Amino acid sequence: MFNPFKKKSALENLQDKYKKLLAEAHSLSQRDRKAGDQKMVEAEEVGKQIEALRAK
Template sequence: MFGLFKKKSELEKLQESYKKIMEEAYKIQSINRTDSDKKYLEADNVLKKIEQIQSKK
Protein backbone atom coordinates (compact mmCIF):
# COMPACT_ATOMS: atom_id res chain seq x y z
CA MET A 1 0.00 0.00 0.00
CA PHE A 2 2.89 2.36 0.68
CA GLY A 3 4.17 1.85 -2.88
CA LEU A 4 0.85 3.06 -4.26
CA PHE A 5 2.10 6.56 -5.01
CA LYS A 6 5.68 5.63 -5.79
CA LYS A 7 6.81 6.89 -9.17
CA LYS A 8 8.37 4.41 -11.55
CA SER A 9 11.98 4.83 -12.53
CA GLU A 10 12.99 5.18 -16.16
CA LEU A 11 14.32 1.63 -16.04
CA GLU A 12 10.98 0.24 -14.87
CA LYS A 13 9.14 2.15 -17.59
CA LEU A 14 11.49 0.83 -20.26
CA GLN A 15 11.11 -2.74 -18.99
CA GLU A 16 7.32 -2.49 -19.17
CA SER A 17 7.56 -0.99 -22.64
CA TYR A 18 9.88 -3.80 -23.78
CA LYS A 19 7.50 -6.44 -22.47
CA LYS A 20 4.50 -4.83 -24.17
CA ILE A 21 6.28 -4.49 -27.52
CA MET A 22 7.47 -8.11 -27.41
CA GLU A 23 3.92 -9.32 -26.74
CA GLU A 24 2.62 -7.27 -29.67
CA ALA A 25 5.34 -8.62 -31.94
CA TYR A 26 4.48 -12.19 -30.96
CA LYS A 27 0.79 -11.66 -31.69
CA ILE A 28 1.48 -10.03 -35.06
CA GLN A 29 3.99 -12.72 -36.05
CA SER A 30 1.39 -15.13 -37.42
CA ILE A 31 -0.42 -12.42 -39.37
CA ASN A 32 2.27 -10.22 -40.87
CA ARG A 33 5.94 -11.13 -40.62
CA THR A 34 7.34 -7.74 -41.74
CA ASP A 35 5.33 -5.83 -39.13
CA SER A 36 6.45 -8.34 -36.54
CA ASP A 37 10.09 -7.80 -37.51
CA LYS A 38 9.63 -4.05 -37.10
CA LYS A 39 8.24 -4.59 -33.60
CA TYR A 40 11.17 -6.86 -32.71
CA LEU A 41 13.56 -4.17 -33.93
CA GLU A 42 11.76 -1.59 -31.79
CA ALA A 43 11.98 -3.93 -28.79
CA ASP A 44 15.69 -4.44 -29.46
CA ASN A 45 16.23 -0.67 -29.34
CA VAL A 46 14.42 -0.47 -26.00
CA LEU A 47 16.53 -3.36 -24.71
CA LYS A 48 19.70 -1.49 -25.66
CA LYS A 49 18.51 1.53 -23.66
CA ILE A 50 17.82 -0.75 -20.68
CA GLU A 51 21.32 -2.22 -20.93
CA GLN A 52 22.85 1.27 -21.07
CA ILE A 53 21.05 2.29 -17.89
CA GLN A 54 22.04 -0.90 -16.11
CA SER A 55 25.69 -0.53 -17.11
CA LYS A 56 25.80 2.97 -15.60
CA LYS A 57 24.74 1.64 -12.19
Protein backbone atom coordinates in the same frame (compact mmCIF):
# COMPACT_ATOMS: atom_id res chain seq x y z
CA MET B 1 4.49 0.52 3.39
CA PHE B 2 2.71 0.54 0.06
CA ASN B 3 2.79 3.90 -1.67
CA PRO B 4 0.26 4.17 -4.54
CA PHE B 5 1.75 7.49 -5.69
CA LYS B 6 5.30 6.23 -6.20
CA LYS B 7 6.50 6.87 -9.71
CA LYS B 8 8.31 4.23 -11.69
CA SER B 9 11.96 4.68 -12.47
CA ALA B 10 13.14 5.10 -16.05
CA LEU B 11 14.44 1.54 -16.00
CA GLU B 12 11.07 0.15 -14.88
CA ASN B 13 9.28 2.14 -17.60
CA LEU B 14 11.64 0.79 -20.26
CA GLN B 15 11.23 -2.78 -19.01
CA ASP B 16 7.45 -2.47 -19.22
CA LYS B 17 7.72 -1.02 -22.72
CA TYR B 18 10.08 -3.85 -23.74
CA LYS B 19 7.67 -6.54 -22.51
CA LYS B 20 4.77 -4.85 -24.27
CA LEU B 21 6.67 -4.63 -27.57
CA LEU B 22 7.69 -8.29 -27.38
CA ALA B 23 4.08 -9.33 -26.81
CA GLU B 24 2.91 -7.19 -29.73
CA ALA B 25 5.66 -8.58 -31.95
CA HIS B 26 4.64 -12.13 -31.11
CA SER B 27 0.97 -11.56 -31.86
CA LEU B 28 1.74 -9.65 -35.05
CA SER B 29 4.18 -12.27 -36.30
CA GLN B 30 1.36 -14.78 -36.42
CA ARG B 31 -0.64 -12.58 -38.81
CA ASP B 32 1.83 -10.21 -40.48
CA ARG B 33 5.47 -11.22 -40.41
CA LYS B 34 6.78 -7.86 -41.64
CA ALA B 35 4.96 -5.90 -38.91
CA GLY B 36 6.12 -8.43 -36.31
CA ASP B 37 9.72 -7.98 -37.40
CA GLN B 38 9.36 -4.21 -37.17
CA LYS B 39 8.14 -4.51 -33.57
CA MET B 40 11.09 -6.77 -32.78
CA VAL B 41 13.46 -4.07 -34.04
CA GLU B 42 11.74 -1.54 -31.77
CA ALA B 43 12.03 -3.97 -28.85
CA GLU B 44 15.75 -4.45 -29.53
CA GLU B 45 16.27 -0.67 -29.44
CA VAL B 46 14.52 -0.48 -26.08
CA GLY B 47 16.63 -3.43 -24.92
CA LYS B 48 19.78 -1.50 -25.79
CA GLN B 49 18.51 1.47 -23.76
CA ILE B 50 17.89 -0.85 -20.81
CA GLU B 51 21.43 -2.21 -21.04
CA ALA B 52 22.82 1.32 -21.19
CA LEU B 53 20.93 2.30 -18.03
CA ARG B 54 22.10 -0.82 -16.21
CA ALA B 55 25.71 -0.11 -17.19
CA LYS B 56 25.63 3.26 -15.42
